[in-house]
Amino acid sequence: MTMIDENPTGAPSYKWVGSRSIRPDGLDKVTGKARFGADLTLPGMLEGAVARSPHAHARIVSIDTSAAEAMPGVHAVITAADLPDLAEAGAKTDDVFMSEKILARGKVLWEGHPVAAVAATSREIARAAVAAIEVVYEPLPHVLTVDEALADxxxxxxxxxxxxxxxxxxxxPSNAAxxxxxxxxxxDQGFADADVVLEREYTTKPVHQGYIEPHACVADAGQDSRANLFVSSQGHFSLRAMTATTLGWPPSALTVTAAEIGGGFGGKTTIYLEPLAVRLSSKAGRPVRLVMGRDEVFKATGPTSGSRMKIKMGVTNDGKMTAAQVWMxxxxxxxxxxxxxxxxxxxxACYDIPNFLxxxxxxxxxxxxxxxxxxxGAPIIAYGVESIVDELARSINMDPIDLRLANAAVEGTQSSYGPVFPRIGFVETLEAIRDSDHYRSPVPEGMGRGVASGFWFNIGGNSTATVHVNEDGNVNVIEGSPDIGGSRASMALFAAEEFGISVDRISVKIADTQTIGFNDVTGGSRVTLATGKVVIDCCRAIKEDLCRRAAKTWDCEIGDVEWVEGQAQHASGTETPLSLAELAETAPRTGGPISVTKSDxxxxxxAAFTTQLVDLEVDEETGVCRVARYTTAQDAGKAIHPSYVEGQMQGGVAQGIGWAFNEEYIHNADGTLDNASFLDYRIPVASDLPMIETIVVEVPNPGHPYGVRGVGEAGIVPPMAAIGNAIEHGTGVRLNDLPMSPVRLLDAINQRNDG
Amino acid sequence: MITVKFSASLRDLTGGDEQIQVDAPTVRRLIKLLDERYPGISERLSESTSVAINGEILPDALYEDIPDDAEVHFLATLAGG
Known part of the structure; x- marks a missing residue:
């Protein structure tokens, strides 16, 4: 990988930030010791199962659970009648919808919509009891796509x-919300000013996040209307709030512990099983574990949207984008x-276009x-926009990177959504790709080359952290952001850098909702920025405290003391410096335990920008594409742990390659899903991918002490367009519908050959 | 005075106004003032809306301070992955 620093001579140098420390969760994960959502077993624990709708749309005439309840080993059966009716209670519409997603009330709205749940002494008994629940449905006509839903x-x-x-x-009323x-x-004037105007239509299918670990949780409700939840989640505080709302409980009645997580990618920022598990547990009086099968993950948890898009863009012959009209x-x-x-x-948002709708x-x-x-949402619309931008470049015989550079949003550009951009690094990602060995190398014989760019906002938000200095001078960092992308390593590096001690002396833990203050979800590429900020705040407050304690020890003013490379030093040099361990040892005599909590x-x-470059080979006999070389450049602001940053960039590309070539929900005429397994829903495996080359661009974010921007999401925005552009470059065939699967590409090649 | 710029999605409620200048020290006060001028807009702004103050997008901004001379935009809610 390559690192490009915007200002290599002026940037501060760090000892630990920017290093590749050993990941703190690695040993437990490779030895099988790490506990994921389904790994908790409690005494007397029951196993749960969920009854789901076989129909895409139907009215529920009746639900008879008596046979299931009578089965030996069954301890609890619940339906929507066991949850509060939030509509009747006058709750917010979003909360009513969330509750109806958890258990159907009156109607089922998709195949897989939960209608009841069971807790029994074994999973087999629970599943048999689910099968014994008699639901009478009155099927209704369904709509599966935006075209069908918006039709008269x-x-x-x-x-x-x-x-x-x-x-x-x-x-x-209509289906358009x-x-x-x-x-x-x-x-109109913008299109009139253009020399070339292109108009295209694109479609995409729903695709799933494809996390390897299915949704899973264990609930243990007491007799006191309180419960413990152990769960695979990207945000146990948000999950607590949503679960409590659905149950009609106060959030503080739930203690939620975040398990290690086997992938989320956004899909584990909401609830599915958790209210069912708590309600079953409270009804049965015993702990209950619920674990989805892969078919349930596909059928009942959120994919991202399918879409239809119509895009029209105009450009002058010298490469100025004059107008854009986008409908989606x-x-x-x-x-x-x-x-x-x-x-x-x-x-x-990548471009400064004067006229648009x-x-x-x-x-x-x-x-x-x-x-x-x-x-x-960004990858979907980028597939369309970045495809048509590529066609515009070709139509005026301009290099696709030069066209993007000529119209790139920069600091001071008013974004298309309103606010003016502060310092951003889009141009730097374009230049990084333009100047890369990959782009400077000729396109290999028989291959096509494609470029595309992408933008994502990134967010901050609520975080809390506590930092303790132990009696031995080692440091505990306690935070509340589930680690899905290496945040424990980054928090340890921040603390090591701040204290000037080895990262090996920092231990980071994710606390439960009873132990640490509120944290927003791990999402929006926010944790390294936001949770990192409160960890840094804690460390700086502790350093000030340590200097105060050293001043007390030396009987001098605090202004005479400074913290340098892991120890308190007297400005005069007359005192022997005091290390963190020495100050920790005397803490009871200098003010008590050394500990600080910060919330913000x-x-x-x-904002994050990325530009990506792909070379691929198309087998014109089969329509199968082989990605031969892939390079991604992304502005990380500052890469705190470069290996994790590269991993995020590569992971986004890998998922985008799957989205480009293979992934799609395939529904049949009955409205049910035909490919609810990894055999039929094909995500990329290692042998499908080349080594994805990374160029980490570092244009520091002025809003963060170390310049962090956040890197978790932008990487998935450009791949589908980059690949579509490469296919056209290599074959002359343009596909405007995802996925660009072998059968679709072969059809297009055959049509091209037929003239 | 702060400048409030309305996206086209809100102009059905602003009678077509694209921007206005008002005195409002917080987002909450701003929404109240806007509702007096454009009845019903507070309902739209209070739910599912992010606020950008001088270019920075704040997902939950109701009680945020607004600096003098700031530029404010109301945007769609962002859900990160």
Whole structure:
């Protein structure tokens, strides 16, 4: 990998930040000691199972659980009647929808929608009891795509839903939940000013986050209306709040412990099993474990949206983008909440285009409610926009990187979604790819080459951390952000850098919801920035405290003491420096235990940009593509642990390659899913991928003490467009529908050959 | 005075106004003022909305201070992955 520093001579040098320390979770994970969501076993624990709808859309006429309840070994059966009716209670619409996602009430809205749950002495008995639950359904017509859902006379999922954001407000309900718009300038004039105007239409299918570990949890409810939850989650505080809302409990009644997590990618920022497990446990009076099978993960947890997009863009012959018109409709699944809002904001955010209209619709349909997936919404719209940008470059015989450079958003550009960009590193990622060995090398014989770029906001948010100095001078960092991308290592590096001690002396733990203050989810590429910020704040407060204790020891003013390389030093040099261990040993006499807690709603997030380059080979006999070389350049701000940063960049690309070539939900005419397994839903495996080369660009984020931006999401934004661009470069065939699977590519090649 | 810029998604409620200047020290006070001028807008702004103050997007900004001369945008809620 390559590191590119914006200002190598002016940047501060660090001893630990930027090093590749040994990952603290590695030993437990490779020895099997790490405990994931399904790994907790408690005395008397029951196993649960969930009864799910076989229909895409149906009215529930009746549910008879008596046979299941009578089975030996069954201890509890629940339906929606066992949860509070939030609609009747006048709860917020979003909370009502969340509750109805957990257990259907009145109607089922997709195949896999939970209707009941069972706890029994074994999983086999629980599954048999699920099969014994008699549900009478009245099937209803379904809609699976935005085209079907928006068609005149389409069956409605929610009879009262009026499209928001339309003026005047519609008088009749529809499946369009909301409309978002961003516009600027004079669109007609912009297209009139262009020498070339292209108009294209694109579609994408729902794809799943594909985490290896299925959803799993163990609930242990007491007789005092309190419960413990052990769960695979990206955010145990948010999960606690959502679970409590669904149960009608106060959040403080739940103590939630985050297990190690086997992948999330956004899909574990919401709830599915947790309220069921708690309710079953409280009803049975025993702990209950619920674990999804892979088919349940596919059928009942959020993929990201399928979509239809119409894009028109204009450019002058000298490479100035003059206008863009973008229309998109995103599948939300059964309840409103697709990432179309973010997609509309990211659509043309890479570029400074004077005239544009971006319009997006959030559309419900009879599929599982979508969930966040790495830079939610951005990869979908980038597939369209970055494809048409590539076609524009070719149409004016301009290098695709030069066209992007000529229109790139920079510091001071008013973004397409409104705010003015602060210091950003988009140009630097373009230059990094342009100057790379990969781009400077000729395209190998028989291959195609493609480029695409991407943008993601990154966020800050709420974090809490506690830092203790132990009696031996080693340091404990306690935080509340589940580690899904190496955050424990980064927190340890921050603490080591701040204290000036070896990272081996730092221990980082993720605390449960009873032990540490609130933390937002691990998502939005926020943890290294936000949780890192509060850890740094703790360390700096402790250093000040340590200097105060040294001043007390030396009977001098605190201003005479400074913290240098792991020890307190007297400015005069007359005192023997005091190490962290020495100050820790005397702590009872200098003020008591050395410990600081900091909480903050952290601001200062810095946007992430990436540019990616791919060479691929197309087998024109089969339509199969082989990715021969892939290089990704991304602005990390500052790479705290470069190996993890590279891993995030590579992981995003790997998932994007799967999204480009193979991944899709395939529903049949009945509205049920035909490929709910990893045999039929093909994610990339190691042999599908080359070594993905990384160029870590470091344009420091002025909003963070170490310049961190966040790297977890942007990497998945460009791959589908980059690959589509490479396919066209290599074959002359342009595919505007994802996935660009062998059968679709072969069809297009055959059509090309047929003239 | 701060400048509030409305996205096209809100202009059905602002009667087409693209931007206004008001005195408001916090986001909460700003939304109250906007609702007096554009009745009903507070409901839209209070749910599912992020706020950008001088370019920084804040997902949960109701009680945030707004500096003098700031530029404020109301945006769609962001959900990271």
């Amino acid at each position: 006379g389409a069956p409605l999922l929610h009879a009262e839903m009026i499209t928001r954001g339309v003026d005047p407000a519609p008088k009749t 909301s409309r978002v718009v961003h516009e600027r300038g004079d669109l 409709a995103f599948e939300a699944g059964a309840f409103p909440g697709s990432p179309v809002g973010a997609a509309s904001m990211t659509a043309i 971006v319009e997006g619709f959030d559309v419900v349909c009879n599929k599982p409610k979508v969930a966040a997936y790495r830079a939610p 709603n952290v601001r200062g997030a810095g």
